[in-house]
Amino acid sequence: MIIKTIFSGFGGQGVLMMGISLAHSAMNKGYHVTYLPAYGAEMRGGIANCTVAVADEEIASPVASEPDYLIAMNAPSLFTFQNKITSGGTIFLNSSIVKDRPNRPDVKVCTVPCVDIAQDLGNPRVANIIMMGVFIKKSGIVPDDIYLKSLETIMGSKKKGVAEINRKAFAAGFDYLKD
Amino acid sequence: MAKKVFGRPKSLKDKIFHYCPGCGHSIAHRLIAEVIDELDIRGITIGVPPAGCAVLAYNYLDVDMIEAPHGRGPAMASGIKRTLPDRIVFSYQGDGDLAAIGIAESFHAANRGENISVIFINNAVYGMTGGQMAPTTILNQKTTTSPAGRHKILDGYPVKVSEFFSQLEGVTYIERCMVNSPTNINKTRKAIKKSFQCQMDGMGFSLVEILSPCPTNWKMNPIDSCKWIDEVMSKTFPPGVFKDNTASVKKAAEGAS
Amino acid sequence: MNKVLMSGNNIIGEAAIRAGCRFYAGYPITPQNELTEYMAEHMRNAEDGVFIQSESEIAAINMVAGASAAGARVMTSSSSPGISLKQEGISSMAACELPGIIVNIMRGGPGLGNIRPSQGDYFQATRGGGHGDYRTIVFAPATCQELADLTMDAFDLADKYRTPVMILADGMMGQMMEPVIFKKPKKRIYSDDFILKGAGNGKSKFIRGLLLDVIDEEEHNWKLARKYSVITKNEIRREEHQIEDAQLVIVAYGTAARIAKGAIKRLRENGMKVGLFRPITLWPFPELQLRALAANVKNFLVFEMSTGQMLDDVRLSLQGYAHIDFHGRPGGAVPTPAELANVVARLYEKVD
Known part of the structure; x- marks a missing residue:
């Protein structure tokens, strides 16, 4: 098994952190992982994105030519990557700010108004964690408890409050999907 | 019994200098050796000779030495000093080495306030390569690459290292000296000693610029060369102390302790 | 040993410090900035660790050469255009037989090129790169685990043969994260006869790369060549x-x-x-x-x-x-x- 995911959005939306948290938790689950950030000459603007590969065998290329999942946190990300997704793959859309929908009939779409949910929680900055809640539940790559532990490790346990907010945000995303 | 009043410094190897008659390098080498003896630091001194005539300094100075690529002496000296902070580290550089190809390394070592000593030989020409124009060649001075004389529009102006470096906050002590007369040679020895002492006291970067005769490339005899330093060269490069913060640094250190 | 998730650039830095690297000098250039930043942050906590952000790549390699001559385990890093600038110093270190590690996180070239991953510096790395008759050992890791292992091994080989060793990776290797386990570094074994510490009460030493006498220089070249054939015999991977x-x-x-x-x-x-x-x-x-x-x-x-x-x-x-x-x-x-x-x-x- 090998699963490749692209996380993409504006710089500042926390998309690299989303990728690192997935990679970290998959490592802790015992999988092979690679995390590859796109890097540019500019410090601000443009889209930030990263690719995470999770596999039960050695990973050859950390690049995804046909990713299984796309997490599009803004519209440019959708336009840039929607045609790379493998047939039958899933696009997770931040529907709070993306009004367009994918042009692919052969991919599944999961719309998540993650910024609105975050605002309801009183913290618009945790939209990415909410999206991760949805993604972790739907993809099933790693169990939620392993993911939450990784999230805490990555964010550092400096501020207790932050961990609590993140856990709440993750739960809100996790529970958003009714299955 | 006769008292010995003059002899070869211990830190100078028993070898005959290869330098041209009248060259200032031999004098500068000897002065460094005398100062090392006087401060009794031969065993803890590491020198960095440059590319140029003085590349062979390790043949004469009886201390540990490592040759630097052209201009890179202060970078190398920084690496040595930071690794062995209790050693006395000096770089010995010519005008092309310091003020042209190695200006960045010299400037930034000074600006970082590296606790090293730089002995800077300014003879206004590239010596080893045969008398080409140096960054310190004075206006109208003829060299093999400024055959009509250095022209301010074509060639720019002589670089005044002591004036320029003394503006840097990282620098503790800078003096420009000459080795064209016994009096001046004594002043130069004092300056070198002060520079080494400054380092031993942990006071930071110091530089001694030495106006030094190069009779061969100046196409003069040694006596005229010494006169030329007095009458011409020192008008562009006036001798003197350009910066001396040793007293205030000492005071601050005492205040802190 | 714990498995950790780190980027290639950070892994090189961590492996180097664990291997006893105590002197690093470097100049910012993409895509290897994270390595320079890692050394800045972590040399502070290493005993006797020195980090200098140099004024140029040329200064960095010469600082490293000086520190190597003074006995430290040393490393510098850059990306393609910066490695071109370091060549003068690499040639000089090879001539003076000074151990040291040079990391090249390659990007597109020639010239300033771009900052994408590339392998255009193979000739430069394997043919000596700078002037004169010399070679550097060149490691080409393909995984983050190998980056960690080979960085440690590079220090051992540099000491063993008293020669600069290059780690040649590319922007992707530098930026990518993979899980890695740091192995236990070997104890440093090397002869410190050549190290300059000040002469003490003994004979003074000098390290030089200029041998004006033709026969001396020819002899030195053959000596280096013999060393390179021993490396060729023993170190192929x-x-x-x-x-x-x-x-x-x-x-x-x-x-x-x-x-x-x-x-x-x-x-x-x-x-x-x-x-x-x-x-x-x-x-x-x-x-x-x-x-x-x-x-x-x-x-x-x-x-x-x-x-x-x-x-x-x-x-x-x-x-x-x-x-x-x-x-x-x-x-x-x-x-x-x-x-x-x-x-x-x-x-x-x-x-x-």
Whole structure:
């Protein structure tokens, strides 16, 4: 098994952190992982994105030519990557700010108004964690408890409050999907 | 019994200098050796000779030495000093080495306030390569690459290292000296000693610029060369102390302790 | 030992510090800035650790040379254009027989090029790079784990042979994160006869690269050459992957070799018997090991993220023994395993 995911959005939306948290938790689950950030000459603007590969065998290329999942946190990300997704793959859309929908009939779409949910929680900055809640539940790559532990490790346990907010945000995303 | 009043410094190897008659390098080498003896630091001194005539300094100075690529002496000296902070580290550089190809390394070592000593030989020409124009060649001075004389529009102006470096906050002590007369040679020895002492006291970067005769490339005899330093060269490069913060640094250190 | 998730650039830094590197100088350049930043942050906590952000790459390599002469384990790093600037110092360190590690996180070239991953510096790395008759050992890691292991090994070899060692990776290796386990570093073994510490009460020493006497310089060159032949005899490393039944073997290193492994997986799923020969030391190049494969395999494809540089070494190894094809993507382009698989499939048709 090998699963490749692209996380993409504006710089500042926390998309690299989303990728690192997935990679970290998959490592802790015992999988092979690679995390590859796109890097540019500019410090601000443009889209930030990263690719995470999770596999039960050695990973050859950390690049995804046909990713299984796309997490599009803004519209440019959708336009840039929607045609790379493998047939039958899933696009997770931040529907709070993306009004367009994918042009692919052969991919599944999961719309998540993650910024609105975050605002309801009183913290618009945790939209990415909410999206991760949805993604972790739907993809099933790693169990939620392993993911939450990784999230805490990555964010550092400096501020207790932050961990609590993140856990709440993750739960809100996790529970958003009714299955 | 006769008292010995003059002899070869211990830190100078028993070898005959290869330098041209009248060259200032031999004098500068000897002065460094005398100062090392006087401060009794031969065993803890590491020198960095440059590319140029003085590349062979390790043949004469009886201390540990490592040759630097052209201009890179202060970078190398920084690496040595930071690794062995209790050693006395000096770089010995010519005008092309310091003020042209190695200006960045010299400037930034000074600006970082590296606790090293730089002995800077300014003879206004590239010596080893045969008398080409140096960054310190004075206006109208003829060299093999400024055959009509250095022209301010074509060639720019002589670089005044002591004036320029003394503006840097990282620098503790800078003096420009000459080795064209016994009096001046004594002043130069004092300056070198002060520079080494400054380092031993942990006071930071110091530089001694030495106006030094190069009779061969100046196409003069040694006596005229010494006169030329007095009458011409020192008008562009006036001798003197350009910066001396040793007293205030000492005071601050005492205040802190 | 704990498995940690780190980027390639940070892994090199951590491995270096664990291996006892106590002097680092460097200048910012993408895509290796994270390594310089890592050293800035972590040298502070290492006992006797020194970090200097130098004014240029030229200054960095000379600082490192000075610190090496003074006995420290030393490293500098940069990316392609900056490595060009370091060549003067690398040549000088080779001449003066000073150990030290130079990391090149390659980007697209020539000139300023771009900041994408590339393999255009193979010639520069393996042919000496600077002036004069010398070589540097060149490691080409392909995984983050190998980055950690080879960085540690590089320090040991640099000391063993008193020579600069280069770690040649690319922007992808530098930026990518993978889980890594840091092995226990070996104890530093080396003779400190050449180190300058001040003469004490003894005889003074000097280290020099200028030998004006022709016979002295010739003798020094032969001495270096003898050292390089010992290295060639003892230090070659390579990986052979699925070559037992291979009809066609891809020769690739670093990131290109990873892509090749992906391609091989696809090709084998379609019944094509393709293997990989991956040089881990680019110099010394595993020439005889590659030639030995030609006893059974008659078709080789060299795949590089360049217009064909390692290709020269493969030709020296295989010319007259086997057929050699080439596929390259220079300038920062990173091909996919699918693309390479297509290229190989077309060649494979002709093999049967």
